[in-house]
Amino acid sequence: MIVGLRSLASRWTAVVPVAAVVVLAFTWGRHLPGAVVAVVTLVLAGAVLAAVHHAEVVAHRVGEPFGSLVLAIAVTIIEVALIVTLMVDGGDKSATLARDTVFAAVMITLNGVVGFSLLVASLRHKTAVFNPEGTGAALATVATLASLSLVLPTFTTSKPGPEFSTAQLTFAALASLVLYVLFVTTQTVRHRDYFLPVTRQGEVIHADDHADAPSTRTTVISLVLLGFALIGVVGLAKGVSPTIESGVTAAGMPPAVVGVIIALLVLLPETIAAWRAARRDRVQTSLNLALGSAMASIGLTIPAVALASLWLPGPLVLGLGPLHMVLLALTVVVSSLTVVPGRATPLQGGVHMVLFAAYLELAVNP
Structure with a gap:
């Protein structure tokens, strides 16, 4: 056992996560000079x-779709903690932080990650194949969550500006949480087959690899190191x-580009x-990661920012502007046609x- 642990510790994948936490x-909370920023970027x-x-x-070890779920939830929980921390420290200038971050995540995953995965798989294997039932259910959930949380606040009248009233924000938070839990239950329990990779003949692939699964000890160590990373x-x-x-300010770009x-x-x-999953012709795994992260x-x-707003003095602006609503609507329509x-x-x-690319361009030149 000691030899095995030393062997694992000698690998860079075990050393770097710990080094990242130490750095x-x-x-x-410190001002970093240029040389330190370069080192931090390399460690990052x-x-x-x-x-x-x-x-x-x-x-x-756990198989699909649990593997995609672990990474998506782990990243998002840490990201949410970061958002709430920045909102507490940022004052009024953080009023749109949650909205901008969530919308950026939706556009990056639904267009950037999905598009890149489909492009890689289809160029390598002529066509990219996936399960439309599971992917369609995930897309419908993302579209509903995005509309309830980011579009409706622009049109409500209980409070001036693109903000929810307390009752509306409570409903949106509870609805978001309920829909997410319902989707995870569907994905992992009742209809798990809908979210597994499929062959080109439409058959579900239950085993993603012929290699032996890692041991429980190795899996636990990797789970801990994943958290550190x-x-x-x-x-x-x-x-x-x-x-x-x-750098963004010096280049004359809008502050939203930082987000x-x-x-x-x-x-x-x-x-x-x-x-990596798309290269192996496991496009469903790629879509699970993308849509799961957006969701x-x-x-x-x-729900986290709704709870945080109870003690934060500033406003919480969630409603998107017309430009971003058009991009979101176009993304949902195109994604639906892609999935069917x-x-x-x-x-x-x-x-x-x-x-x-249009989203990035309009973020730089709105």
């Missing part, structure tokens, strides 16, 4: 790759955010995991990537 402890990149490795170890990713991303913010960059960094582990981002963030056939060509992947 985070020494840099948290290593933590991202380590998180992907350990997520795949856990996924191999994700804490490091989110915390170090916050640490380099002042440098990013200074987009941070969201891209935080979602890197899921993006890489989705890319968890809304379903966990909205259960297979996609490079064209569908390209369409989603163009929408993602």
Whole structure:
């Protein structure tokens, strides 16, 4: 056992997550000079790759769709903690932080991660195949959550501005939580087969690999190291955010671009995991990661910020503007047309990537 632990500790995937947490402890809340930012960025990149490795170890042990669920929920819980912390420290300027972060996560996952995965799989295997029943259910849940939490506040009249009243915010938080729990139950218990990878003949793949599953001890160690890696990713991303913010300001770009960059960094582990799954022709796993992350981002963030708003003095702005509502509506329509056939060509992947590029362009030049 001791030899096995030493062998595991000698691997960089075991060392980097711990190093990331140590670096985070020494840099948290401090102004970082340029040289330190460069070191932090390197550790951040290593933590991202380590998180992907350990997520795949856990996924191999528990199987799909539990593996995708573990990574999506782990990232989102840490991300939610970061959002609430920034809202507490940010005052009135953090009024739109939750909205901007959630919307960025939705657009990155539904267009960036989904489009990239479909493009990789279809270019490599001619077409990308997946289960439209499970993917359609996930998309419908994401669309409902996004509309209830991000679109309706723009049109309600109980409170001036794109804000919910206390009663409306309570309803939105409870509805988000209920829908998320209902979806997870559907995904993991009642209709698990809908979320498993499928062959090109439409048969469900119950075993994702012929290799032996990792032992319980290895899985537990990887789960702990996954937690360290994700804490490091989110915390170090916050640490380099002042440098990013200074660069964005110097370039004359809107402040919202900082949130987009941070969201891209935080979602890197899921993006890489989705890319690897797409290369193996496990597109359903890629879509589980993307849609699960979007759903968890809304379903966990909205209840958390609703609770935090009880003691936060500033307003909580959740309603999207007209530009972002158009992008969200177009994304939902295109995603629905992509999901229905259960297979996609490079064209569908390209369409989603163009929408993602449009989102990034309009974030820089609104």
